[in-house]
Amino acid sequence: MFSSALFADLYEFTMLRAYFELGMTAPATFSLFVRKLPPQRNFLIAAGLDDLLDEIEHLRFEQQQIDYLASLEFSSKPFLDWLAGFRFSGDIYAMREGAPFFENEPIIEVVAPIAEAQLIETLVLNQIGLQTILASKAARVVSAARGVSVVDFGARRAQGMDAATKGARAFYIGGVDATSNVAAGHIYGLPLAGTMAHSFVEACASETDAFRSFCDIFPDTTLLVDTYDTIEGVKKVVALAKSRGRSFKVRAVRLDSGDLDTLSRDTRRMLDDAGLTDVQIVVSGGLDEMKINELTSRGAPIDMFGVGTDMAASSDAPNLDIAYKLTEYAGEGRMKLSTGKRSLPGRKQVFRQFRDGVATKDVIARHGETLPGVPLLQPVMVSGRRVAAQSCALSQIRAYASEQLAALPPKLRALRRHERYDVAISDELARYEQETRDRLNAQGRS
Amino acid sequence: MFSSALFADLYEFTMLRAYFELGMTAPATFSLFVRKLPPQRNFLIAAGLDDLLDEIEHLRFEQQQIDYLASLEFSSKPFLDWLAGFRFSGDIYAMREGAPFFENEPIIEVVAPIAEAQLIETLVLNQIGLQTILASKAARVVSAARGVSVVDFGARRAQGMDAATKGARAFYIGGVDATSNVAAGHIYGLPLAGTMAHSFVEACASETDAFRSFCDIFPDTTLLVDTYDTIEGVKKVVALAKSRGRSFKVRAVRLDSGDLDTLSRDTRRMLDDAGLTDVQIVVSGGLDEMKINELTSRGAPIDMFGVGTDMAASSDAPNLDIAYKLTEYAGEGRMKLSTGKRSLPGRKQVFRQFRDGVATKDVIARHGETLPGVPLLQPVMVSGRRVAAQSCALSQIRAYASEQLAALPPKLRALRRHERYDVAISDELARYEQETRDRLNAQGRS
Numbered sequence: 001m002f003s004s005a006l007f008a009d010l011y012e013f014t015m016l017r018a019y020f021e022l023g024m025t026a027p028a029t030f031s032l033f034v035r036k037l038p039p040q041r042n043f044l045i046a047a048g049l050d051d052l053l054d055e056i057e058h059l060r061f062e063q064q065q066i067d068y069l070a071s072l073e074f075s076s077k078p079f080l081d082w083l084a085g086f087r088f089s090g091d092i093y094a095m096r097e098g099a100p101f102f103e104n105e106p107i108i109e110v111v112a113p114i115a116e117a118q119l120i121e122t123l124v125l126n127q128i129g130l131q132t133i134l135a136s137k138a139a140r141v142v143s144a145a146r147g148v149s150v151v152d153f154g155a156r157r158a159q160g161m162d163a164a165t166k167g168a169r170a171f172y173i174g175g176v177d178a179t180s181n182v183a184a185g186h187i188y189g190l191p192l193a194g195t196m197a198h199s200f201v202e203a204c205a206s207e208t209d210a211f212r213s214f215c216d217i218f219p220d221t222t223l224l225v226d227t228y229d230t231i232e233g234v235k236k237v238v239a240l241a242k243s244r245g246r247s248f249k250v251r252a253v254r255l256d257s258g259d260l261d262t263l264s265r266d267t268r269r270m271l272d273d274a275g276l277t278d279v280q281i282v283v284s285g286g287l288d289e290m291k292i293n294e295l296t297s298r299g300a301p302i303d304m305f306g307v308g309t310d311m312a313a314s315s316d317a318p319n320l321d322i323a324y325k326l327t328e329y330a331g332e333g334r335m336k337l338s339t340g341k342r343s344l345p346g347r348k349q350v351f352r353q354f355r356d357g358v359a360t361k362d363v364i365a366r367h368g369e370t371l372p373g374v375p376l377l378q379p380v381m382v383s384g385r386r387v388a389a390q391s392c393a394l395s396q397i398r399a400y401a402s403e404q405l406a407a408l409p410p411k412l413r414a415l416r417r418h419e420r421y422d423v424a425i426s427d428e429l430a431r432y433e434q435e436t437r438d439r440l441n442a443q444g445r446s
Numbered sequence: 447m448f449s450s451a452l453f454a455d456l457y458e459f460t461m462l463r464a465y466f467e468l469g470m471t472a473p474a475t476f477s478l479f480v481r482k483l484p485p486q487r488n489f490l491i492a493a494g495l496d497d498l499l500d501e502i503e504h505l506r507f508e509q510q511q512i513d514y515l516a517s518l519e520f521s522s523k524p525f526l527d528w529l530a531g532f533r534f535s536g537d538i539y540a541m542r543e544g545a546p547f548f549e550n551e552p553i554i555e556v557v558a559p560i561a562e563a564q565l566i567e568t569l570v571l572n573q574i575g576l577q578t579i580l581a582s583k584a585a586r587v588v589s590a591a592r593g594v595s596v597v598d599f600g601a602r603r604a605q606g607m608d609a610a611t612k613g614a615r616a617f618y619i620g621g622v623d624a625t626s627n628v629a630a631g632h633i634y635g636l637p638l639a640g641t642m643a644h645s646f647v648e649a650c651a652s653e654t655d656a657f658r659s660f661c662d663i664f665p666d667t668t669l670l671v672d673t674y675d676t677i678e679g680v681k682k683v684v685a686l687a688k689s690r691g692r693s694f695k696v697r698a699v700r701l702d703s704g705d706l707d708t709l710s711r712d713t714r715r716m717l718d719d720a721g722l723t724d725v726q727i728v729v730s731g732g733l734d735e736m737k738i739n740e741l742t743s744r745g746a747p748i749d750m751f752g753v754g755t756d757m758a759a760s761s762d763a764p765n766l767d768i769a770y771k772l773t774e775y776a777g778e779g780r781m782k783l784s785t786g787k788r789s790l791p792g793r794k795q796v797f798r799q800f801r802d803g804v805a806t807k808d809v810i811a812r813h814g815e816t817l818p819g820v821p822l823l824q825p826v827m828v829s830g831r832r833v834a835a836q837s838c839a840l841s842q843i844r845a846y847a848s849e850q851l852a853a854l855p856p857k858l859r860a861l862r863r864h865e866r867y868d869v870a871i872s873d874e875l876a877r878y879e880q881e882t883r884d885r886l887n888a889q890g891r892s
Contacts, residue, residue, distance in 0.1 A: 006629040007607055007627070007629045008601075008627075008629075009602070010626050010628055010631075010638045010640025011640035011643055012643075013628060013640075015643060015645070015646045018659060018663050018664075021663050028645075028649065068631075072631075072638065074664060114649055121643075121645075125602035126603070126610060129603060130606045155454075155568050155572060156568045156571035156768075157765045157768075158605070158765075159579075159604070159608075159609040159613075159759060159764065160606050160607075160613075161573075161608045162606030163608065163609055164453070165453070166606060180456050181454075181456075181568075182456055182459060186514045193456060195457050195460065196461055197457055197458075197461060197564075198771070198772070198784070199461070199564060199771070199780075200465075202775070202781070203470060203474065203560055203772060213464060214464055217464050218520060221460070226784045228782065228783045228784070230784075257784040309765050313605060313764040313765045314764075318605065318759040318760070318764040319604075319759045320603075322603075326644070329649040330649075334649065336644045337673070337674045337675065338644070338676075338703040443651075
């Protein structure tokens with residue numbers, strides 16, 4: 001595992017030393033939220049918490065890391081001795097993975113001595129940002145597929161191995177059925193999918209030969225038919241089926257180029273005419289939610305989408321305007337007043353209200369308020385230890401995401417930006433924001 | 447380190463088993479190239495080779511990985527025994543890291559027994575794709591900065607820890623001066639940069655107090671001045687300078703929000719008026735190459751750009767149309783004929799021609815041809831071992847990138863798409879492509 005103790009911006013360490021020197025050890029609350037949804041998005045899906053909590057629970061500095069920090073000019077011996085004994089001892093509150101959320105809603109709150117909460121800033125932003133953007137992208141792709149199975153083929157086009165592997169997990173949460181990434185299968189127990197590449201077909205003496213050999217070894221495989229010419233490839237599958245008779249068990253053919261709408265219809269017709277009605281059609285090659293939506297809305301006879309590049313890096317929205325902000329220190333609300341960067345002070349809770357099973361409104365409230373609706377932030381770490389009861393299997397997270405997505409107003413699930421979901425701020429929080437602003441000004445703090 | 451042996455699409459393993467069962471052990475050549483440049487790009491910069499070669503040289507299956515593969519239905523005992531002894535034994539030819547390259551040019555060629563070259567496909571695509579897209583993005587940002595220093599602040603917004611850390615390396619190759627990512631500093635020996643965040647200012651009793659305390663600990667620091675109001679923040683820095691006199695050593699102020707053009711001019715004037723002409727101005731906050739270009743072209747008095755989100759995931763082009771294709775097996779050229787996916791058969795070389803120190807034309811040729819110009823593909827791994835002479839320090843890679851970028855026709859360095867650089871195919875390669883196509887058809891292979 002990549003050791004994450006040094007995975008922090010340098011200023012986290014300089015600030016940590018300053019907190020250390022100044023004796024600033026009071027508890028702080030940092031809040032993780034997204035300031036603005038990406039242009040086409042009506043909601044996001046929280047993801048990445050489980051991996052993050054593992055990292056935080058095990059965050060330690062190894063001697064060679066301490067040695068490296070000692071080589072940097074900002075360090076001091078007493079500070080490094082303190083770092084060598086660093087453990088995260090704080091509390092973390094979070095929305096469940098799989099929960100849809102909206103602008104300015106805290107999805108994670110970290111309550112810990114300020115240095116501890118500060119040190120994990122870069123890690124929290126990077127890791128929750130990654131899985132959240134990818135789970136959210138996957139939900140769009142899955143929605144466009146209208147019930148047709150979606151498989152993640154993105155490992156090669158993801159931005160690095162961490163993105164590809166945690167991405168596979170996030171896609172699964174977002175409703176994708178399987179991944180081609182074997183490392184992700186191993187680490188997260190995800191279902192795997194995969195068949196053959198063009199290179200295998202090309203390396204064999206002929207395409208027919210390639211199909212025959214592959215079926216001998218893997219009878220229920222998927223055959224890739226577009227290496228030379230898709231229609232000719234399908235003819236060879238049909239011929240193989242005829243020659244094999246009852247021993248022909250091929251599960252599917254895969255089309256990876258060309259006009260997928262027309263080719264899938266031609267392929268279906270050829271397979272059906274040959275009595276191969278059970279042989280499915282997998283398509284791949286440059287797919288995104290818009291192209292998938294076009295194919296499914298026209299009724300192209302496709303049984304599975306393999307989606308790579310565009311989903312792998314969430315190409316239309318490759319990062320989030322995600323922020324991790326100090327909202328309370330030593331019992332007082334904190335906020336910045338910088339232009340265009342509102343942050344709500346203090347610890348908070350988010351209440352989601354439902355009518356007839358449909359989410360109608362969220363209210364961001366102060367921690368401790370009791371308002372109508374379901375409180376979304378729950379304790380997931382207490383005194384540096386994970387709360388076991390809040391940890392759940394990936395299949396449960398996936399089911400929760402699916403159920404919560406289904407409970408969104410249908411128009412929010414559209415692929416294009418719709419009017420906003422109603423997110424209100426409780427009266428008490430609005431008052432507290434004003435009070436904090438007044439206090440900052442009155443104290444001449446700003 | 448993330449163990450990369452399982453970082454492969456499932457079909458690599460199914461094909462490997464098929465090669466194993468069919469006794470297909472002849473040497474193959476796979477070629478890595480980008481089919482199409484992203485919309486705004488006139489060139490890309492090759493990066494990621496050094497990390498990739500390390501991964502390949504040390505690629506081994508651990509017992510628990512073999513056990514996992516054994517649990518998947520495609521496996522067989524003899525195949526897994528073979529995998530347990532897997533070592534990469536092939537040769538690799540590559541362009542130097544930092545080399546600019548264009549569409550369809552092989553940047554890496556892998557020559558190895560087909561199973562070995564096949565297994566590393568996902569890894570090669572993912573890792574070279576990652577650093578190449580990020581180094582290329584950085585070159586744009588650095589070019590827009592017109593000599594003003596650029597620092598990578600992107601760790602929090604990168605797609606995962608692998609992307610953030612290898613990204614810092616790639617940005618450095620592309621001309622960025624330092625990174626805020628401490629892990630990247632540790633792993634790659636990169637220069638680090640970083641100062642303070644809003645949270646520190648907010649946690650202190652007042653902004654003045656925050657500045658004073660921070661300077662006591664880090665006299666030559668950069669102070670972040672926009673937490674409450676940028677101009678008021680600068681006034682406090684000026685006041686601090688007055689009260690400290692000669693012991694005032696603050697190196698810079700950082701502006702992180704608002705209209706950076708106007709604010710940087712106002713700040714410069716205020717600092718200069720106070721005799722603080724040595725105090726530099728660092729700006730950050732939502733910058734990309736277009737915004738930087740606007741600031742530098744207007745002559746905003748900025749001494750350093752901190753660039754995060756947009757560079758971190760190369761937002762305008764978050765992935766490449768990068769492909770790793772079989773081009774030769776058992777001594778014969780191989781290619782696919784699928785719609786819109788040309789791949790050139792056989793082993794190759796790329797010659798770059800210069801006139802008066804400016805690159806004028808590239809020619810993609812067959813391996814073994816001798817043509818005018820500099821041959822860009824050089825052996826970097828032989829029989830599974832790295833060629834030491836080809837390994838070079840990051841500073842040399844960075845210098846090479848800078849020198850090669852300077853040798854591009856100036857119009858190619860524009861931020862928008864220009865006419866294409868001239869990339870030709872040698873007569874011999876064109877003939878070989880036609881022969882291969884004819885042979886495939888004549889043999890009825892297709």
